[in-house]
Amino acid sequence: MIEFKNVSKVYENGSIALDDVSLFIDKGEFVVVVGHSGAGKSTLFKLLTHEVVPDSGSVLVNDVDVTRIKTSKIPMLRRKLGVVFQDFRLLPNKTVFENIAFALEVIEEKPSVIKEKVEHVLELVGLEDKANDLPEDLSGGEQQRVAVARAIVNRPLVLIADEPTGNLDPNTSKDIVDLFKHINNFGTTVVMVTHNMDLVTYLNKRVIQLEGGRVKSDNLRGAEFNED
Numbered sequence: 001m002i003e004f005k006n007v008s009k010v011y012e013n014g015s016i017a018l019d020d021v022s023l024f025i026d027k028g029e030f031v032v033v034v035g036h037s038g039a040g041k042s043t044l045f046k047l048l049t050h051e052v053v054p055d056s057g058s059v060l061v062n063d064v065d066v067t068r069i070k071t072s073k074i075p076m077l078r079r080k081l082g083v084v085f086q087d088f089r090l091l092p093n094k095t096v097f098e099n100i101a102f103a104l105e106v107i108e109e110k111p112s113v114i115k116e117k118v119e120h121v122l123e124l125v126g127l128e129d130k131a132n133d134l135p136e137d138l139s140g141g142e143q144q145r146v147a148v149a150r151a152i153v154n155r156p157l158v159l160i161a162d163e164p165t166g167n168l169d170p171n172t173s174k175d176i177v178d179l180f181k182h183i184n185n186f187g188t189t190v191v192m193v194t195h196n197m198d199l200v201t202y203l204n205k206r207v208i209q210l211e212g213g214r215v216k217s218d219n220l221r222g223a224e225f226n227e228d
């Protein structure tokens with residue numbers, strides 16, 4: 001499903017972000033990526049979405065090498081990847097419904113299909129009664145649920161979450177990862193970056209630890225994992 005083969009990336013300023021990284025994530029897995037600041041976690045995600053291209057190595061998503069795809073194929077690649085960020089990134093002047101619908105409007109889905117899909121996904125994240133609210137009227141946890149709904153409404157192969165609970169309190173953070181588990185149970189692969197060791201233990205999923213751009217460990221589950 002996702003494969004990094006000997007991937008290295010050095011930014012123009014000389015920062016070594018990834019150094020000969022190889023890893024494989026199977027369809028349907030839930031993987032947690034950890035590592036100190038600057039370890040290369042975000043770069044890993046940016047390689048998947050073709051925001052960054054490596055200096056060497058290949059990155060496969062569903063057997064397609066995304067480092068070598070044509071520019072015209074990038075939107076199609078990004079539709080296979082639902083992305084959630086720490087800071088939610090909702091459009092402030094659009095309602096909850098409109099924020100999610102937007103992801104379908106850009107692919108020119110029919111209005112009747114949009115309505116059905118948005119209502120379905122709002123129910124899945126437990127926000128049916130907030131459809132007409134603006135993001136500013138929601139709590140942080142609710143805003144992140146909207147962002148998750150937007151990320152999965154196109155039924156991506158992979159849900160990528162970069163520190164999705166960084167702005168949330170501990171209980172709300174658990175609710176969000178429970179939602180990810182629910183989505184994973186439907187068959188969507190989930191890859192989540194977190195600094196929160198309580199969540200790593202709570203989730204008890206496969207942990208990939210990066211350090212200085214290299215894979216330091218990739219053979220433990222959350223409950224067994226110790227940062228050092």
Ligand SMILES: Nc1ncnc2c1ncn2[C@@H]1O[C@H](COP(=O)(O)OP(=O)(O)OP(=O)(O)O)[C@@H](O)[C@H]1O
Nearest residue numbers: 011013015016017036037038039040041042043044
């Ligand atoms: N656009 C960029 N230009 C130059 N250097 C960069 C760029 N993006 C990241 N880096 C550098 O590459 C290294 C890896 O960065 P990356 O953002 O992937 O790490 P991270 O593990 O996600 O860190 P954090 O937890 O702080 O988000 C760091 O040394 C960082 O300073």
